[in-house]
Amino acid sequence: MTSGVHHVNNLASLTVLVHHRWALPVLGELYRDDGAKFVTLVHRLNVSKDSLVRTLEHLRTLDLAVKNPGYGHPLRPEYVLTPQGQVLGSSTLPLLKHAQRFDIRELLLKKWSLPVIWAVHHGFGRFTDVLGALPHVTSRALSLAVQDLERIELLQRQGSSYRLTHHGLEVAALLETLTESLPESLAETR
Numbered sequence: 001m002t003s004g005v006h007h008v009n010n011l012a013s014l015t016v017l018v019h020h021r022w023a024l025p026v027l028g029e030l031y032r033d034d035g036a037k038f039v040t041l042v043h044r045l046n047v048s049k050d051s052l053v054r055t056l057e058h059l060r061t062l063d064l065a066v067k068n069p070g071y072g073h074p075l076r077p078e079y080v081l082t083p084q085g086q087v088l089g090s091s092t093l094p095l096l097k098h099a100q101r102f103d104i105r106e107l108l109l110k111k112w113s114l115p116v117i118w119a120v121h122h123g124f125g126r127f128t129d130v131l132g133a134l135p136h137v138t139s140r141a142l143s144l145a146v147q148d149l150e151r152i153e154l155l156q157r158q159g160s161s162y163r164l165t166h167h168g169l170e171v172a173a174l175l176e177t178l179t180e181s182l183p184e185s186l187a188e189t190r
Contacts, residue, residue: 011118012135013183015115016062020051022051023058023059024096025045027085028089030077031090035068063183065079091180094177095177099171107148111145114175117154117171120164121164121168121169121172125161127142153165153168154167
């Protein structure tokens with residue numbers, strides 16, 4: 001497979017993964033603790049039960065997380081990562097820690113923030129280029145994502161195109177590690 005096709009698959013896979021805002025934090029928590037109970041995830045992530053149900057179903061559909069099979073001790077985790085989820089979970093933690101440390105987690109976990117950072121990092125500098133590169137994004141959604149990323153100083157406009165700031169490049173490096181561990185099968189999920 002050529003490098004260009006690999007990049008397109010990485011972007012498509014990333015877009016599928018982050019379709020649910022809580023996907024990365026849930027992967028990180030399940031990896032960090034080698035599984036978790038539903039109620040523990042609700043409290044640790046401060047996520048609504050409905051959002052968590054949708055996110056866990058999304059991760060199960062992607063074959064990244066499963067309900068812990070069988071019966072056992074009451075403290076046994078209800079949800080665990082699949083082998084594919086384990087690989088991805090380990091790549092998720094550095095990005096989440098960085099976002100938490102710089103207090104950008106809320107904006108970074110919006111649906112289009114990470115795909116925009118990835119696209120700009122890979123040479124899609126103009127608004128129309130990013131719009132064409134991201135599947136299913138609307139002009140309005142992209143405009144809001146770009147404004148958010150500019151506000152937290154990860155992205156800056158330079159003439160008629162965008163470029164990542166120094167801090168944006170740090171996030172892009174962490175994101176690159178994450179996207180390299182994404183299963184290519186995710187690109188085919190949508």
